[in-house]
Amino acid sequence: MYRAPVNEIAHTLKHVVGVNAAIESGKLGDLSEDLLDAILIEAGRFAAEEITPLRRVGDEKGAVWKDGVVTTAPGWKELYHRWIEGGWNALSGPVEYGGQGLPTSLAIATYEMWNSGSMAFALGPTLTMGAIEALHAHASDELKATYLEKVVSGEWMGTMNLTEPHAGSDLAALRTRAEPQGDGTYRIFGQKIFITYGEHDMTDNIVHLVLARLPDAPAGTRGISLFLVPKFLVNEDGTPGKRNDVFCASIEHKLGIHASPTCTMIFGDGTVEGTEAGAIGWLIGEENKGLACMFTMMNNARLAVGIQGVAIAEAAYQQALAYSQERRQGKAADYAGEGMAPIIHHPDVKRNLLTMKALTQASRAISYACAHAIDLGKAGDGDEARHWQDRAALLTPIAKAFSTDIGVEVASIGVQVHGGMGFIEETGAAALLRDSRIAPIYEGTNGIQAIDLVMRKLPLDGGAHIKGFIAELREEIDALRKSNAEGFGKTADKCAAAIDDFAEATEFLQEATAGGRQQEALAGATPYLRLFSLAAGGAWLVRGALAGEDKARVALARYFAENLIEESGALKRRVIEGGESLLGAEAALAS
């Protein structure tokens, strides 16, 4: 089963994305390298020894709904309580509300491990983390005083209530309404779907953040406000009191993450016994500015979903590697031992394993780089902070979409490496594939991430930010050339060519959007996102290999460059030349 790759995680944080340099320059507060190491080791232990063993029961038993009550899988409630008692929920939370105030990069690294242990488990705290951020940034002091400490500790969990049947990707269409009661509270009426951990038995209270419209609100996204709606109203002494009029009407029967209840939530229809119709809520932030508040949650949630892709890929790789070392079939040229060869000795199996590992490590570097940029965006001053905020904004759609795309790809290869056993549920390889498949969808589909990248992120800093980023990638390859390090083969040439492709495609898209050729830019968005990811992933694998100076990282960077990154030319041409055949192909879809 899963063993946390603490060395690789630490190496990526310290030497690839630059946490060590930031520690030295004092930008990460009290964090020291020793503290970072200690936290990663302990988190790795908890993920491997406590969470992973409950992954399967979570998948098999799942969460169960009955009469509005959701019961989580056997042992899960206890697991959650051990986890919050370890202080893990509070790791990056605000210090004034009991959090440890540690950097996002470190928190994201722990989330990788929680998700490798069980994605269904880590998903609840992921949503809670988003709720903490939104409350801390936008809620009134009174609301903060009542809720934040308990949500930071994890004693209460948080949820995000956005989606409605007609409003998924397009929140402008949402209909849930909020009626002001004149006493500072509101009554909320409406239905929300796909609400993760919307109802469960793990905590005494659940703090719902809910998007709704005020009676006089403008149409579209400018008329959406954010409300806090607790499952139980809070007594003066801070304990949960009377039940609020919100309940879970059903949970979904899903492909994966069975242990994570996906709830249909009904607000305000008076079904909850002993309540008046109308769920009582409090406004967070300003009226009609709910979307801005929600974006506080969503951006970090996108990174947090990206890390799920990394985490599933890591777990799938480890499982496939172990199986390929044990399972024996046929003969292999480089196996001189007795009997049939362990299948890892077959070149095609080796290709699968290297592809899994290289994609995993590239997506890890990208996701951690995004997290580190978030930290520096909070730490620096003026222009420097803005630079890092732009960097975080640029990397968020990459971290979300590339990592979750490769999460599915790697989990699928993992099934393949297992042969027939991969299709048998008891093996667990298929469950990772099932779990992985939601991540490219939720928190904004990967198609939407690609659009966000092209339409909103390429123009950052007047188009200069992406140019600077590309120049930085080139520096990594220059460093490789200057190093004369051995074992890299054609890595420098292949990576440099990919960066050239990336630069060319970037320029094309910037010109297309500036020139009003939006449709062409939209048509090329998805291949562009992949091209971006390969160019950045290659450069960062090189950086890691140069920093680590060990054979394994050099061999992996070379495999990535000489095999996976080859796709860059095709991706560039799809961006630049492929749009016309796509946009003009209505006829092909007419039948």
Added chain:
Amino acid sequence: MYRAPVNEIAHTLKHVVGVNAAIESGKLGDLSEDLLDAILIEAGRFAAEEITPLRRVGDEKGAVWKDGVVTTAPGWKELYHRWIEGGWNALSGPVEYGGQGLPTSLAIATYEMWNSGSMAFALGPTLTMGAIEALHAHASDELKATYLEKVVSGEWMGTMNLTEPHAGSDLAALRTRAEPQGDGTYRIFGQKIFITYGEHDMTDNIVHLVLARLPDAPAGTRGISLFLVPKFLVNEDGTPGKRNDVFCASIEHKLGIHASPTCTMIFGDGTVEGTEAGAIGWLIGEENKGLACMFTMMNNARLAVGIQGVAIAEAAYQQALAYSQERRQGKAADYAGEGMAPIIHHPDVKRNLLTMKALTQASRAISYACAHAIDLGKAGDGDEARHWQDRAALLTPIAKAFSTDIGVEVASIGVQVHGGMGFIEETGAAALLRDSRIAPIYEGTNGIQAIDLVMRKLPLDGGAHIKGFIAELREEIDALRKSNAEGFGKTADKCAAAIDDFAEATEFLQEATAGGRQQEALAGATPYLRLFSLAAGGAWLVRGALAGEDKARVALARYFAENLIEESGALKRRVIEGGESLLGAEAALAS
């Protein structure tokens, strides 16, 4: 739900792979274009109206095992009987045993439709089809007289018993033994796993074909014999009689194809009440030549599994297309209607749908071309027959591996197009993905198909066959250039470049294998198989578009050429340059 794409299937058969020309030259016996059309229409109706509605109950209820008895899903037994009463099982069976003797290409086209209806349903008949071929080619007249008519009609189903716990891809390791009884019969002892439809309630008898070793058999694959082991011994009057000592110890809990029981079969341990220990079997073909007999089944089974990939892809495409026309979110530049735009108007969704359709159609052309080559290999004389036998041998691993790879890819894109609904089991998109995932694994993993292609198929006819094949593909592109047909954009250039890449990679691999650089050839096998598929798929989409002269096919061929086929250069370089970084990368997998 699924509607059989009868027009596209007929067009591919008649004009892309050449069935019409073969009908005219009299190579396909009594088949006429009218008969072909009538059969496709009726099969399409049965698949859509009878099979498809039972897909979901098959997935949800699955096959159930209790005390050795397997009960299929509600309605499935009746469905099967309606299907065999329609004569569908006998379509391509030998005329002297009640079959209709129709071509493999037509049978494979119907199998596409059965599999689109429900892969779990079509799988049983698929195995039976293999059993018919093996019995017809290798069994004694006595065995044929007893069994073949009933298996051809489908009154009894057939199974293939190959795999054992230690012998999956490597059959040399199998241990099941057969002891001659001196009366022409044998007693079989052993355990087989992953036996599809090994036990069920759909037919009165089940005819197991079982690989086993005789007591004095040589080690390895040269010591394997094939036996016929019926579930019930057959009375003199041809009815099922006494139970044989073979039973189903359990069925697997699988990711998909839940309605298809995957059985662990125990032969000869005396568990079956009223039997003596030892399952009674009859030798098929010669002693120790079982593998050759089995290959008769396996080659056609590989094509039949390939068609499952096509079928799932078609079903997934249709479902995603329908959803994208109904579901509305956001605004789109090319949608001028009221309210939110149907998501098909978003370029990124259009990209997904075009990719699905283009890959489906390419894999269909490849699979049908393989089937047609099988027919011509049986029909022609001398050199011509050998040419087509080689062609079928060449295309079998492509049809199997490319089609099943894209089956998974397309089903996964189908989930993505559905957004959050794709992850909800009731929608059915996820079930297609679950079903699809076994096809790249069984009947020889796709990695093994790639090895087969490079090591055994490229050398056919002294290496000349593949060269002739490549020349044929070039002719398709020449025909496009000469046609001056409109709407193809850069299709000819892109396809020609892909064929050049394919030719170059082929030469490299032929030199590598001839020069004893086997490991390098093995390392490049999988990217080579994909490159082969793209080059052939592109040429055949062009052929279909030129023949059909309709905008839809032209637009699809162009999309394939200007977007998907772009990958060819990268694939060629992975074949030629990628091996070293792969073979030398042990260190990267050591941790």
